[in-house]
Amino acid sequence: MSRSLSSADLAVALRALGFLAELLEAVKVAQVGGDASS
Structure with missing residues (x-):
């Protein structure tokens, strides 16, 4: 079928x-440590 x-x-x-x-975005942010340098 x-x-x-x-x-x-x-x-x-x-x-x-x-x-x-x-x-994935949450994992990347967690790995960076919440750094807002992006």
Whole structure:
């Protein structure tokens, strides 16, 4: 049963990518120690 990507699938994928991006930013900020030199 093959299934094509629906708009709902894309929305979920975009939300997951956005969540991962925010997570990476939080990790980078934590590693730098909250330094605002960026």
